[in-house]
Amino acid sequence: MARRRPQPGLVLRLYVAGHAPNSVRAIANARAICSEHFATRHSLEIVDLLEDPHRALIDGIIVTPTLVKLSPPPVQRVIGNLSDTDQVLLALAAP
Amino acid sequence: MKANDALRTQDLARRLSEAQATIQALLSGQIDAVVDPQSSTPILLSHAQAALRESEERLRHERDRAQRYLDTATVMLVALDLEGRITLANRFACAVLGWNEAELLGRDWFDTCLAPRMREEVRARFGDLVRGDVSIAENVVLTRSGDERRIEWRSTLNRDDRGQVIGSLSSGTDVTERSRAAEAVQVAEERMRFALEAAGVGIWEMDFVTGVITWSPILEAQYGLAGGSFKGTFASFSEGIHPDDRAAVVETIEQAMRAGTDFSVLHRALWPDGTVRWLSGSGRILLGPLGTPVRGVGISIDVTERHTLEEQYRQAQKMEAIGRLASGVAHDFNNLLTVILGFAEFVTADALPSSQHARDLAEIVKAARSASGLTRQLLAFSRQQVLHAEPVDVNALITEMAVMLGRLIGEHIEVNVILAPQLSLVVADRGQLEQVVMNLVVNARDAMSDGGRLTIATTDVTLQQRSTDPEVVVPGPYVRLSIADTGTGMDKETQRRLFEPFFTTKEAGKGTGLGLSTTYGIVKQSRGYIWVDSEPGRGTMFSVYLPHLSADAIALPSAPAAATPVAGRASETVLLVEDEAGVRKLSRRILDLAGYRVLEAANGDEADRLFAEHAGAIDLVVTDVVMPGCGGPELVGRLQARAPALRVLYMSGYTEQSAARQAGLDRGIPFIEKPFSSADFMRSVRDALDR
Numbered sequence: 001m002a003r004r005r006p007q008p009g010l011v012l013r014l015y016v017a018g019h020a021p022n023s024v025r026a027i028a029n030a031r032a033i034c035s036e037h038f039a040t041r042h043s044l045e046i047v048d049l050l051e052d053p054h055r056a057l058i059d060g061i062i063v064t065p066t067l068v069k070l071s072p073p074p075v076q077r078v079i080g081n082l083s084d085t086d087q088v089l090l091a092l093a094a095p
Numbered sequence: 096m097k098a099n100d101a102l103r104t105q106d107l108a109r110r111l112s113e114a115q116a117t118i119q120a121l122l123s124g125q126i127d128a129v130v131d132p133q134s135s136t137p138i139l140l141s142h143a144q145a146a147l148r149e150s151e152e153r154l155r156h157e158r159d160r161a162q163r164y165l166d167t168a169t170v171m172l173v174a175l176d177l178e179g180r181i182t183l184a185n186r187f188a189c190a191v192l193g194w195n196e197a198e199l200l201g202r203d204w205f206d207t208c209l210a211p212r213m214r215e216e217v218r219a220r221f222g223d224l225v226r227g228d229v230s231i232a233e234n235v236v237l238t239r240s241g242d243e244r245r246i247e248w249r250s251t252l253n254r255d256d257r258g259q260v261i262g263s264l265s266s267g268t269d270v271t272e273r274s275r276a277a278e279a280v281q282v283a284e285e286r287m288r289f290a291l292e293a294a295g296v297g298i299w300e301m302d303f304v305t306g307v308i309t310w311s312p313i314l315e316a317q318y319g320l321a322g323g324s325f326k327g328t329f330a331s332f333s334e335g336i337h338p339d340d341r342a343a344v345v346e347t348i349e350q351a352m353r354a355g356t357d358f359s360v361l362h363r364a365l366w367p368d369g370t371v372r373w374l375s376g377s378g379r380i381l382l383g384p385l386g387t388p389v390r391g392v393g394i395s396i397d398v399t400e401r402h403t404l405e406e407q408y409r410q411a412q413k414m415e416a417i418g419r420l421a422s423g424v425a426h427d428f429n430n431l432l433t434v435i436l437g438f439a440e441f442v443t444a445d446a447l448p449s450s451q452h453a454r455d456l457a458e459i460v461k462a463a464r465s466a467s468g469l470t471r472q473l474l475a476f477s478r479q480q481v482l483h484a485e486p487v488d489v490n491a492l493i494t495e496m497a498v499m500l501g502r503l504i505g506e507h508i509e510v511n512v513i514l515a516p517q518l519s520l521v522v523a524d525r526g527q528l529e530q531v532v533m534n535l536v537v538n539a540r541d542a543m544s545d546g547g548r549l550t551i552a553t554t555d556v557t558l559q560q561r562s563t564d565p566e567v568v569v570p571g572p573y574v575r576l577s578i579a580d581t582g583t584g585m586d587k588e589t590q591r592r593l594f595e596p597f598f599t600t601k602e603a604g605k606g607t608g609l610g611l612s613t614t615y616g617i618v619k620q621s622r623g624y625i626w627v628d629s630e631p632g633r634g635t636m637f638s639v640y641l642p643h644l645s646a647d648a649i650a651l652p653s654a655p656a657a658a659t660p661v662a663g664r665a666s667e668t669v670l671l672v673e674d675e676a677g678v679r680k681l682s683r684r685i686l687d688l689a690g691y692r693v694l695e696a697a698n699g700d701e702a703d704r705l706f707a708e709h710a711g712a713i714d715l716v717v718t719d720v721v722m723p724g725c726g727g728p729e730l731v732g733r734l735q736a737r738a739p740a741l742r743v744l745y746m747s748g749y750t751e752q753s754a755a756r757q758a759g760l761d762r763g764i765p766f767i768e769k770p771f772s773s774a775d776f777m778r779s780v781r782d783a784l785d786r
Contacts, residue, residue, distance in 0.1 A: 019150055020127035020143040049128065049137040056130045056137065063117055063126045064137060079116045080125035 010034075010042040010092065011071040017064040018050040022081040026065035029082035037089065067091075171246065171267035174253060179204050179221060182262060191246075191269060193239030210237045224250055225260055233270065245271045291394070299378075301329075301391040303352075308332055317374055317397050319366025337363035337371060348378070352391075355382035361398070373402040407566045414594065414615075421596055425470040429748035432470070433770035434677035435463045440773055441684065467770055472609045473596065475527070475616040484621070486644050487523045489553050489574055490514045496529060500536050507546040515554040521574050521641040527617045534610040535578040535637050542582025542635060550579045558624075558640060565626055572643040573623070579636035585629040593627060667714035667784055668692040672702040672730065673746070674722045678769070682717065682746075685773045686780070699725025706734055713741065715784050720747040744783040746771075 014030050016023030027046060034042050047055050049064055059068050069076040069092055078091045120126050128137035139147065165172055165185040171192075174183035184192070184199045192199070192208055199207070205214045205221070217234055224230050233247045250265040291298060297314025301307070308329065312322040318335040325331065336344050340362035351358035359377040366372065378393025439460050446452040493512065504510060532551075539549050556575045558568045585593070585600075592598045594615040618625040622642050629635035669691045673679040679695060686693045694709060696702035699722060706713060716734060718727040725733075731743050748769040765783040767776060 017128035017137050017139060017143065019147060020139060021146045022125050022127045022143070049130065053130075053134075053136050056135050062130050062132070063120065064128045064130075065126075077113055077116075079113065080120035080123070083125075 009071060010038050010069070012042060012092075013045045013047060013059065013068045013070060015047050015049055015056065015059070015061045015064050015066045015068070018048055020064075023048075023065050025081040025083065026067070029085075029088075030067060033082070033085060033088055168266075171269075172264070173204070173267065174262055174264045175204050175221070176262040177225060177260070179218065181207075183264070188267070191238065191244060191267075192236065208236050210235060210243060221263070224263055225252060233274075236267075244269055245274050295397060297395040299391075299393050299395065303388040303390060314395055317372065317395055318364050319368060319370055319372075335364055335366075337365040339363070351378065351380045352388045355380050355386070355388065361402075372397055373399040403564075404567075410591070411566065417595055418616075421473040425473040426748035428466065428470045429769040430675045430678050432463050432467050433748075434681050436460060436467075436770055437681035437685070437773060439463065469609070472613045475613045475620075483524050483526070484522050485525060486520045487525050487528060488518065488520055489528070489576055489641070490518045492525065492528060493532065493551060493553065493576075496532060500533070503533070503536060504540050504549060508540060508543055509546075509548045511548065511550040511552075513550065513552040515552075518553050519555050519572065519574055520644040521621075521623075522644050523621045523623075523641055524617070527621075531614045531617050531639060532576070532578070534614045535639075538610065538637075539578055539580035539582065539635070542580050542584070544582075547581035547634070549581075550577070552577045552579075555643075556640070566624065568624060568640075569622070569642075573640040574643065576639045576641070577636055578639075579634065581634040584631045584633050584635055585627075586631050590627055590629055594625075666690060666692075668694065668709075668711060669780070670694045670696065670702060670706060670713050670716045670718075672696045672699065672716065672718040672722070672727070674698055674719060678719075678746075682776065685776050686717075688773075689777050689780075691780075698722055699727075699730040702730055703733060706737070713738070715742045715744060715780065717744045717746065717780065717783075720745050742783050742786065744779055 012030065012034070014026060016026060030044055030046075034044055049056050049061070056062075059066075061068075063079060065079075065081055067078040067082060067088070069078075076091045078088050082088050117126070124142065126140060127143040128139045130137050165183075168185055168187055171188035172183065172185040173181065173188050176182050181199045181202050181204050184194075184196055186196075189196055189199065194207075205218045209217055213234060220232065230250050231248065232250070233245060235243045236246050237243055246267040247270045248265045248267045250263050252260050253262045253264050255261050291311075292313060295313060297317050298311040299314055300309045306329065307327050308325075309327065310325045315322055315325050318325070320335075333341060333345055344360050344362045347358050347360050350356075357377065357379045359375070361373070361375050364372045364374050374395050375398045376393060376395040378391055380388050381390045381392075383389040439456055443453060443456045443460070446456060493514065497512070501510065536549070536551075543549070553574060553576050555572065557570075557572050559570050560568050589600060594612050596609055596612040598612075615625055618639055618641070624638075624640040626638050626640075627635060628638070669686055671679065671682055671686065671693055673682060674697055676697070679697065683693050683695055694705050694713070696705050699718075702716070702718070703725070706716075716731060718730060720727040727745055731741075735741050735743075742765075744765045744767065746767045746769060765779060765786070767779040771779075
C-alpha cells in the first residue's frame with residue numbers, strides 16, 4: 001500500500017465541476033501533461049466541487065477548473081481548461 | 096515592517112495576476128463554475144449547465160437503450176452482488192422464474208431461485224466464480240411455482256470504476272428441452288448400442304471429407320484387432336480383407352460410392368495372426384449436394400459358423416447325391432454281371448478245358464470279375480458294402496503293412512513312421528482299412544515324383560466341434576491316422592472335389608478316380624472322418640479319424656461260413672420272383688440243374704397269382720427285394736399270411752444292410768448279394784430251405 005513518493009515530488013490538485021465540459025477537458029489535459037513531463041514523480045488529486053463543495057474554501061477556489069500546485073513551493077494556480085501546455089508548464093516550473 | 100509590506104505587495108501582485116487570469120479564462124469560455132464565497136457553492140455557468148444537461152440526457156438515453164436491450168433479450172440476465180443478492184434481473188429472467196423484478200431485487204439468489212438440494216453446492220461455486228472470472232455452468236433453477244428448469248449460465252464479473260469486483264453478471268439459456276431431447280437421444284443410442292453389441296454387430300462410420308473411418312470395438316475384434324488399434328484409413332481396412340476377396344469388396348464399395356447406394360458384401364477377414372473369418376457387411380453411402388460421397392455408415396457380422404455349416408451341408412448333400420447315383424449304377428451293373436458270370440460259368444462247364452473257347456471264356460470271366468470289383472468300390476463309396484467290423488490295432492496294421500508299403504513307395508522317398516505308444520483300438524474292417532492306408536500312401540507317392548518325405552503317424556485325440564472343421568463331428572475320443580507328404584499339394588478347388596468318384600488329377604489311364612472316394616466311403620461307414628490339409632507346393636496331409644472301440648461296440652459278426660458243397664438232387668418247389676429277366680433266367684437255370692421245381696414270376700403280383708393257382712405245396716420263395724410295384728418284403732408278407740411255413744430267400748444288388756434297411760427286413764433273414772456264383776446261389780437256397 002505504501003506508495004513511494006518521488007523526490008522531489010510534484011503535488012497537484014485539480015478542482016472541477018462534475019462533468020462540465022471545461023472540467024472534463026482540464027482533467028484530460030492535466031493527466032496528459034503529468035504523464036508526459038513528470039512521469040511517475042507526481043501526484044494528481046481531482047476534487048469535484050459538485051460533490052464536495054466545502055473543499056473550495058481550503059484553497060480559496062473561486063472558479064473551476066483550477067489547478068493548484070501544492071509542492072514544491074511556492075503554491076501556484078492555473079485557471080482554465082489547461083489547454084495552453086506552455087503556460088501550464090511555466091506555472092508548474094516557476095520558483 | 097518593510098519585509099511585511101514587501102510580502103503584501105507580492106501577494107497583491109499574485110492576486111491581481113490570478114484575477115487577470117481568471118477574467119481571461121472567463122472571457123475565453125474556459126470556466127465552468129464560479130464558487131459563491133458566502134455558501135461556498137459552485138454556481139454553474141449557463142454554457143456549462145447546457146452542456147451538463149445535454150450529457151445527462153445522453154446518459155439517460157444510453158441507460159434507456161440498455162434497459163430495452165435487457166428487456167427484449169431472450170436470455171436470462173441476472174446480476175448478483177458479492178453476497179449473492181440479486182441486483183438485476185431482466186424481463187426474461189423474471190418470466191422464467193415467475194417473479195417480478197421488484198420482488199426479486201435484493202433477495203438472496205440461492206435461497207429464492209434454487210432447489211434446496213443444490214443451494215450449498217451452487218453457493219460454493221459462486222464463491223469460486225467471484226474469485227475467478229468468466230465461467231460456464233449448468234444448473235437447475237426453481238421457479239416460483241415449484242417447477243425446475245435447467246439453465247446454462249455464462250457468467251462474468253462486475254467491477255466498479257476502480258476495477259474492484261462487486262458481483263457477477265450472468266446470462267442464462269433455458270436448455271431444459273434441449274437436454275431432455277439430448278437425454279432421449281442418449282438413451283436411444285445406449286439401447287441401440289446394447290442391442291448391437293449383444294447381437295455381435297460391429298459398426299463403422301466413414302467421413303469422406305477427412306477420410307477417417309471409425310470402428311466399434313466389436314468390429315475391431317472381427318478383424319482380430321485389439322480395441323482402439325484400428326488405424327482409421329481405407330487402406331488399413333482393405334488390409335484386413337483376405338487378399339482373395341479384397342478386389343471384389345473394394346470394387347463393390349467404390350460402386351456404391353459412385354452411385355450413393357447401399358451395398359452388402361460377404362468376404363473373409365484375414366487376421367494379423369493368420370486366422371480367417373467370414374464377415375457379412377452392409378453399408379450405406381450418403382452423397383452431398385455435389386454428388387460426392389460425404390458420409391458412410393454400416394454394420395458387420397461374423398458369419399463364420401453359419402458359413403461353415405452351409406459349406407458342410409452343401410458338401411454333404413453333394414456326396415449324398417453322388418452316392419445315390421453310384422449305388423444305382425452299381426446295382427444295375429451287378430444284375431448284368433450276375434448274368435454274364437453265371438452263363439459264362441455254364442458255358443465253361445460244357446467247354447473242353449484246353450480249348451480256345453475255354454480260354455476266351457476265362458477272359459470274359461476275368462473282365463466281369465474286375466468290373467464287379469469296380470462296382471464294389473462304388474458301393475464302398477456310397478457306404479453300402481458289407482463291412483466286417485472288428486477291433487483293430489492301427490499301429491499293428493501299419494507295422495504289418497510296412498514292408499509292402501516300402502516296396503510300393505520306392506527309394507526316392509524317405510519314410511517316417513511315428514506311432515503313438517499304447518494307441519487305443521478302433522472298430523473297422525481290417526481289409527478295408529488296409530485299402531485306406533494303401534490308397535493314401537499311393538496318392539502321396541504320386542504327388543512326390545521328384546522325391547520327398549512321407550510321414551505316417553498315429554495318435555489318440557479327442558474331437559470337439561471347431562468352426563474350422565470341414566464337417567459336423569460327433570465329439571469324443573478318436574484315433575488319428577495321418578499320412579503326410581511333401582509333394583505338389585492341391586488348391587482349394589481340387590480339395591473340394593477330392594472325394595468325388597471319377598474325379599482324378601492323374602493323367603488318363605493312370606487312375607480310376609475311385610481310390611479316394613472308396614477311402615472316403617470306408618471311413619464314413621466306420622463312423623470316422625477324413626480331412627485333408629494341403630497347399631500347392633507345400634504338400635498334403637490326410638487325417639483319418641476313427642472312433643475308439645467302446646464297451647457297447649457292435650457285436651462281432653462271425654466269420655463267413657466255410658463253403659460246403661451241396662450234395663444230392665433237390666426235390667422242393669421254388670417260386671422265383673425277379674424283375675430283371677437275365678438274372679431270372681440264370682437263377683432258373685441253376686435251380687433247374689439242381690433238380691428243383693421252379694415257378695417263375697417277373698413281379699410281385701404275378702407271383703401272388705401263381706402261388707394262389709398252384710395246386711401243390713411251395714417250399715421256398717426266392718425274391719428280389721426291390722421291384723417295381725409290389726416289392727419282395729410285401730409279397731412275402733402276403734404269401735406267409737396264407738402259408739406261414741413258407742421259407743424265404745432274398746436277393747439284391749444292394750448290400751444286405753442297405754437292402755434290409757430300405758425294405759425294413761430283420762437282420763438274419765436269408766439273403767444273397769448279387770452278383771453271385773451258381774455255387775453261392777445253390778448253397779443259399781439250400782440253407783434257406785434247411786433252416
